[in-house]
Amino acid sequence: MVDILAFESVTIEHKGRGPVPNRILYDVSFSIRPGEALGLVGESGCGKSTIALATMRALPPGMKVTAGRILFQGQDVNLLSDGDLRRVRGNRAAMIYQDPMSSLNPVMTVGQQLIEVPMLHHGMDRGKAWKRAVTMLHEVRLPDCASMMARYPHQLSGGQQQRVVIAMALMAEPALLIMDEPTTGLDVTIEAAILELVRDLRAKFGAAVLFISHNLGTVARICDRVGVLYAGRLIETGTLGSVFRAPAHPYTRGLLAALPRLSLGRRGRLEPIEGTITVGDRARIGCALSPRCAFSQPQCDGAEIAMHPVGQDQEHVARCVRLDEIPARPVSLAAARPHVNDSDYDDVEVLLSVRELSKAYGLGGRFGGKGKGSIRAVDRVSLDARAGMTLAIVGESGCGKSTLAKVISGLTSASGGEALFRGVDIAGQSVDQRPDDLRRRIQMIFQNPDSTLNPSHSIEFALVRPLKRLRGMSRAEARDEVRRLIERVRLGSDVLACLPDQLSGGQRQRVAVARALAGNPDLLIADEPVSALDVSVQAAIVNLLSDILEQSHIGLAIISHDLALVRHMADWVAVMYLGKVVEYGPADQVFAPPFHPYTDALLAAAPEPDPDAGPPRVVLGGAMPSAAEEIRGCVFASRCPRKIGAICDEVVPPVRHFGKHTIVCHLDLRCGDDAHASRRIKADPAPGFSL
Amino acid sequence: MLRYTAKQLLNIAVTLLAVSFLVFALNELTPIDVARKLLGPYATQDQVDILYKQMGLDRSLLARYWEYLANALSGNFGESNLYRRPVAEILWDRLGNTLVLAGICFAVIVPFSALLGVLAGMRERSFVDRAVSVFASVCASIPEFALGVFLLAIFVVGLGILPGTSPLSTSGGWPIWSQFVLPVAVVTLYDGGYLISMIRSSMVEVMRQPYIRTATLKGMPFRNVVVKHALRNALITPFTVILLQLNYLVSGLVVVEMVFAYPGFGRMMLEAALNKDIALVEAGALCAVSVTMLTQILGDLGYMALDPRIRV
Known part of the structure; x- marks a missing residue:
């Protein structure tokens, strides 16, 4: 049988400004058989999206296939006539994109966009196409399909939008589905539901899938085979099991080791891949990883490296000359942190004590008057941040976690309740009302270092300013302190003269950490500090934060949607849903049964890079209701898989105590009810790939 | 939609009122003597003064504006000095x-x-x-x-x-x-x-x-x-x-x-x-x-x- 898609030693170059064209992809070969799902993983800039676009012959201007062939069902894509190409696009090969909102036309209804496909490719008339579109919306399990057709994209939630895009791709029953980061940017529970949908649809329609992602966990849920990309090269391919269980290439191993995992519990340190990928790596002759590789030897450079088989498995190949010599690299388990007893928490100083804190925004009110109700972004939340410990606030977008961080840091002020910082209530004080000393004590690290450092100020300027402002240092003192700070975040003093865009994302985030430390704070609030970074860089920043915590007595409040990261870092965890804390307690207890049904669903949804992980036991339907809705009972009732009945909708659930651990739920979780835990946190310490 | 249009129409009315007053007031600041301009350079100062009174220019700005507004609301926009015809x-x-x-x-x-x-x-x-x-x-x-x-x-x-x-x-x-x-x-x-x-x-x-x-x-x-x-x-x-x-x-x-x-x-x-x-x-x-x-x-x-x- 002919392969659906085959790349044969494809090289793609970009005609840059210089005399030599930039290499984007080099010598990429892979094939996808009918009905098979191939996953391509790699960090940003590795060329994965280029592969998707090249398959559709839709490369951006300036990029060209300069060597090799791309065969779609045996035909060279680049030799197709324009008419033939149009008959492939959207018909035999369809694409699903990263950001569903922007890939749907905002001024056309869902229906108008869907019916174009069969009208274009199958010559259907409007009425028939419309019927087919409605059926397809059923297939992607959207509610209320008929009325869905008349809606505009902005009237749907992110998950619904992605379902529409999937329906659109399936309209012509293509032989190949290309999915480019289809769940990036969606919430974990939505992601899990979309991935399940893709699995089911694959079984039903039998389309081959090219699945592109930076997330090893999502790849593990969908794919049969995996290819790992680095700097424009495919460096390892094989079946999902062989690559994830026995990664051969040092990069793949590094990638898997750098990932925090739910199943590993709290570990002391992650293992980052040192250094960063540079533009030059793509043009390197020889191994692209060599500058970052601990096993690099002279033979790695100088000549291009071919794929070598790994062991007996003919399918599993890796682009490394030293496969046999590289020692197995087991995950260091010795570093696991000691178990913390309940009583250990008692003598730790509570830095920040949040009590019944609320933040409501008025809706539609003009001239500051009362409008049509309000949004309760944070609703009577209570939690504590302790010195030297990490408090994690987890939840999906819209749960109020960032608003809570904003209230604590003073970017907005609370509308009710209190936040006692060392005994002083700071809930009502916005940052410009706070005394300098208090401002210094609470510092923030933001999600996106690209946009939070002023692009026209040098790093030194960005660091000197808080020193002078908050700690009253003289210019000379500040200069010395800046050097100490930059060393503390493990950067060379040569970065001081740089502007932010001369640094890599990881370096910038280190600068952001240094800037936050400049105030010599008591409490650091980190809002999704690593979610904009690549996996291998993420690990280094996470380690840096743990080191800082260990050396100083700073309390860290980390806001994150990534449960594995939280599992790795947190001492205390608060799970938020729709403005409320539904579960709160020491991390080891929150991540062990009994669970709040929402925590349970989050844990089930978190994609783990485990080839043996079956489908998640719980998949949440629906979406988080709007915070403007009046909810009398439990906030989670509308999506809860374990809803008891009317009581959940009408009565505010009680707070149940399990030692220091609290769960807000009507279910009596006490009586050994852990049988429902969707995925027991595995006891066996060995992940798939300890060799 | 209806509410929006009604609101906007109200907006227009308010703006028109404000603009009419502003134009009236600003006009006062321009250093041109209307009476002199109308009568030409050879008229005597007495003649100018008489015309000035006749046109009611000796009254206060507010009084004149009020009169103008009342007339305008009844559809009478006055007479053009320049063309000697109704505006x-x-x-x-x-x-x-x-x-x-x-x-x-x-x-x-x-x-x-x-x-x-x-x-x-x-x-x-x-x-x-x-x-x-x-x-x-x-x-x-x-x-x-x-x-x-x-x-x-x-x-x-x-x-x-x-x-x-x-x-x-x-x-x-x-x-x-x-x-x-x-x-x-x-x-x-x-x-x-x-x-x-x-x-x-x-x-x-x-x-x-x-x-x-x-x-x-x-x-x-x-x-x-x-x-x-x-x-x-x-x-x-x-x-x-x-x-x-x-x-x-x-x-x-x-x-x-x-x-x-x-x-x-x-x-x-x-x-x-x-x-x-x-x-x-x-x-x-x-x-x-x-x-x-x-x-x-x-x-x-x-x-x-x-x-x-x-x-x-």
């Missing part, structure tokens, strides 16, 4: 002329610049794009009067196929329609140049959007992608600006009207202001403001129709 007569006449010219210009400019802007923007950096962009910036950067003079030199002096002035009377031997050709051409080129650049850059932006890629990768021919997916999106941003051109066309055509001796509203306003013809200036200003506010409402409504994301 309403002159105003409607001139406004009518201008609306004809503005209407023709608008009807030409919008399709003309939309077509060129979209053609240029749909393939960024193509030959068509470069050619149109150069054309647009040349048009927009030549001042109206210069453009007028160039066209006069070519078509009137050189070729002699068009009239040099547009007084809207056939006494010069030229049919009325031919008197519109040059003014419309000047306005279209000058204003179109600006609109073309606006629409082009909006189109370029839209063509870079992921949904255009979605449409292309559905297998749609490029033509359909442009017409079905890009066009409407590309017009959303420039829409407000397009409607703003109406304001310019009604009250900003002074230069063109001067060059072609066109009996329009802009020229009337200029003359009235220079002669401190307060009644005429007031009425003209109120007209201009009404047009501005109305186009704004029209703009908002059109915006809503174009972009389903915006609803009142």
Whole structure:
């Protein structure tokens, strides 16, 4: 049988400004058989999206296939006539994109966009196409399909939008589905539901899938085979099991080791891949990883490296000359942190004590008057941040976690309740009302270092300013302190003269950490500090934060949607849903049964890079209701898989105590009810790939 | 929707009131003595003083404004000092002329610049794009009067196929329609140049959007992608600006009207202001403001129709 898609030693170059064209992809070969799902993983800039676009012959201007062939069902894509190409696009090969909102036309209804496909490719008339579109919306399990057709994209939630895009791709029953980061940017529970949908649809329609992602966990849920990309090269391919269980290439191993995992519990340190990928790596002759590789030897450079088989498995190949010599690299388990007893928490100083804190925004009110109700972004939340410990606030977008961080840091002020910082209530004080000393004590690290450092100020300027402002240092003192700070975040003093865009994302985030430390704070609030970074860089920043915590007595409040990261870092965890804390307690207890049904669903949804992980036991339907809705009972009732009945909708659930651990739920979780835990946190310490 | 329109109409009323007072007050600041101006340099100071009293200029500003307002509300906009005729007569006449010219210009400019802007923007950096962009910036950067003079030199002096002035009377031997050709051409080129650049850059932006890629990768021919997916999106941003051109066309055509001796509203306003013809200036200003506010409402409504994301 002919392969659906085959790349044969494809090289793609970009005609840059210089005399030599930039290499984007080099010598990429892979094939996808009918009905098979191939996953391509790699960090940003590795060329994965280029592969998707090249398959559709839709490369951006300036990029060209300069060597090799791309065969779609045996035909060279680049030799197709324009008419033939149009008959492939959207018909035999369809694409699903990263950001569903922007890939749907905002001024056309869902229906108008869907019916174009069969009208274009199958010559259907409007009425028939419309019927087919409605059926397809059923297939992607959207509610209320008929009325869905008349809606505009902005009237749907992110998950619904992605379902529409999937329906659109399936309209012509293509032989190949290309999915480019289809769940990036969606919430974990939505992601899990979309991935399940893709699995089911694959079984039903039998389309081959090219699945592109930076997330090893999502790849593990969908794919049969995996290819790992680095700097424009495919460096390892094989079946999902062989690559994830026995990664051969040092990069793949590094990638898997750098990932925090739910199943590993709290570990002391992650293992980052040192250094960063540079533009030059793509043009390197020889191994692209060599500058970052601990096993690099002279033979790695100088000549291009071919794929070598790994062991007996003919399918599993890796682009490394030293496969046999590289020692197995087991995950260091010795570093696991000691178990913390309940009583250990008692003598730790509570830095920040949040009590019944609320933040409501008025809706539609003009001239500051009362409008049509309000949004309760944070609703009577209570939690504590302790010195030297990490408090994690987890939840999906819209749960109020960032608003809570904003209230604590003073970017907005609370509308009710209190936040006692060392005994002083700071809930009502916005940052410009706070005394300098208090401002210094609470510092923030933001999600996106690209946009939070002023692009026209040098790093030194960005660091000197808080020193002078908050700690009253003289210019000379500040200069010395800046050097100490930059060393503390493990950067060379040569970065001081740089502007932010001369640094890599990881370096910038280190600068952001240094800037936050400049105030010599008591409490650091980190809002999704690593979610904009690549996996291998993420690990280094996470380690840096743990080191800082260990050396100083700073309390860290980390806001994150990534449960594995939280599992790795947190001492205390608060799970938020729709403005409320539904579960709160020491991390080891929150991540062990009994669970709040929402925590349970989050844990089930978190994609783990485990080839043996079956489908998640719980998949949440629906979406988080709007915070403007009046909810009398439990906030989670509308999506809860374990809803008891009317009581959940009408009565505010009680707070149940399990030692220091609290769960807000009507279910009596006490009586050994852990049988429902969707995925027991595995006891066996060995992940798939300890060799 | 109804509520919105009602609110906007109320807005207009309030603004008109404020503007009428402001114009009245500002007029007071200009150092022109109306009575002296009317009587000429050879009148005696006594005569001037008498006229001053007769016109009621010795009363306070508020009193005079109040009287004006009361009259205006009953439809009486007073008499023009300059033309010695009721304001309403002159105003409607001139406004009518201008609306004809503005209407023709608008009807030409919008399709003309939309077509060129979209053609240029749909393939960024193509030959068509470069050619149109150069054309647009040349048009927009030549001042109206210069453009007028160039066209006069070519078509009137050189070729002699068009009239040099547009007084809207056939006494010069030229049919009325031919008197519109040059003014419309000047306005279209000058204003179109600006609109073309606006629409082009909006189109370029839209063509870079992921949904255009979605449409292309559905297998749609490029033509359909442009017409079905890009066009409407590309017009959303420039829409407000397009409607703003109406304001310019009604009250900003002074230069063109001067060059072609066109009996329009802009020229009337200029003359009235220079002669401190307060009644005429007031009425003209109120007209201009009404047009501005109305186009704004029209703009908002059109915006809503174009972009389903915006609803009142």
